[in-house]
Amino acid sequence: MMPELPEVETVRKGLTSLVAGAKIKSVEVIYSKMLNVSPEEFKEKLVGKEIIKIERRGKYLLFRLSDDLTLVSHLRMEGKYEIQPEGTERPKHTNIVFHLTDGRELRYKDTRMFGKMYLVKNENVFDLSGLNKIGPEPTDNDLKxxxxxxxxxxxxxxxxxxxxxxxxxxxxxxxxxxxxxxxxxxxxxxxxxxxxxxxxxxxxxxxxxxxxxxxxxxxxxxxxxxxxxxxxxxxxxxxxxxxxxxxxxxxxxxxxxxxxxxxxxxxxxxxxxxxxxxxxx
DNA sequence: ACAATTTCCTGCACGC
DNA sequence: TGCGTGCAGGAAATTG
Known part of the structure; x- marks a missing residue:
């Protein structure tokens, strides 16, 4: 519950070791209200993309994909990711499933349905509301x-x-x-x-x-x-x-x-x- | 232009 | 046992 910056950073590291370099085979959208685009556009644009790396800004996760595309993910209150073999039983409140070409599934689940995902071109990431006015990171270098x-x-x-x-x-x-x-x-x-x-x-x-x-x-x-x-x-x-x-x-x-x-x-x-x-x- | 309030959601702990 | 109520909260939307 309540992922703040340290929890999001922990998730980022975990996802990096588990899915960096993986390729998306297909996508299932179970709860489309969390997306900034239609489920059709979301699926179509993600198919075939590689997850190159996962970055973080504040509490936002930035999945950097091939073809200059970024999937921005905010967990809000209860959002969680898990990676399991394809076809295994899914938890209640699984909102989005990314099928990977190696036979695994990256699942996003969120009991309170508050989390958000935004699919944008790299150059438009920091135009998104929230990210467009985000303050400095809480580090010695950034927070003067x-x-x-x-x-x-x-x-x-x-x-x-x-x-x-x-x-x-x-x-x-x-x-x-x-x-x-x-x-x-x-x-x-x-x-x-x-x-x-x-x-x-x-x-x-x-x-x-x-x-x-x-x-x-x-x-x-x-x-x-x-x-x-x-x-x-x-x-x-x-x-x-x-x-x-x-x-x-x-x-x-x-x-x-x-x-x-x-x-x-x-x-x-x-x-x-x-x-x-x-x-x- | 700013700040305060409401809204979105579901699960769980209560009290009767 | 079961039902209603209140509470949990990040950030956008709305109101003041």
Whole structure:
């Protein structure tokens, strides 16, 4: 559940080792609402294409195909891939099946039917809505302090809403938002324009560190998430805030509270993470 | 132009 | 046991 950047990166690596170099023999579309083109066009354009490599931008997977074609895939809440021999039993909610020429099937399954697939020419990938305004990757190279400060100070929103907005920075979802705010001792309802330099740098460092650590741990498993290998992530053992409502804060011992911010369940420590107004550094 | 709210979906945990 | 209700949430669409 809830694939964020580290989970999508784990899926990308799994898919790379399993289907990079494979060729598509035919395609079955079971749930066409997730596509940006008609099922007929989708099938026709994919037949005979090779999966050259699989890239990632934010939470988007980019299947780079032969003939300058890209299949963009967003897993949203519950999207998962699996690879099985052709003809074996398929799970419920299998939405799309890619038959490969080597006798295997690449299956996309999605219980909540929220996932999306867009078939586009390479040159048009970053014209797609979402990708056309996506913010920097949460890495030391891409997420610069000055940029983050500028974005935070021109915005008048709660920090949690800001971090969930992929146009500010790419990759964070509900779990890692709560984690980095707890690590940085920032209240999820804090107004972004009142954050000072030391808070911004703490937030920036924690985002970069947390995402890198989660990728290393193959992502977080919440409920039934698994990657393309069928493995579960190990990072749930390193969570400090998400899902910790009613437990004691690991830093100060206060009971963690859960509220709604931007329509999202949000867990935080009311003692460590306090809202403030316009303070100097 | 911005920010907040609603919408899309299904499965599951509840309470009675 | 079974049914209704609420909740989970990423990002587009809609409203304010």
């Amino acid at each position: 302090f000055d940029y983050l400060k500028h974005q935070l100070h021109k915005s008048h929103r709660k920090i949690k809403s800001f971090l969930l907005d992929q146009s500010n920075l790419a990759g964070l979802g509900n779990i890692y938002c709560d984690e980095v705010l707890w690590m940085s001792k920032i209240n999820p309802e804090q107004q972004t324009n009142y954050l000072n330099d030391s808070e911004i740098e703490s937030l920036r460092k924690n985002i970069i560190k947390e995402i890198a650590a989660a990728i290393k741990g193959h992502g977080t498993t919440v409920h039934s998430y698994s990657n393309a290998y069928g493995e579960a992530g190990e990072f749930q053992n390193q969570l400090h805030a998400y899902g910790k409502k009613g437990e004691r804060c690991e830093r100060c011992g206060t009971v963690m509270e859960k509220i709604k911010v931007a329509q999202r369940g949000t867990t935080f420590c009311p003692t460590c993470q306090v809202i403030h107004g316009d303070l100097s550094d």
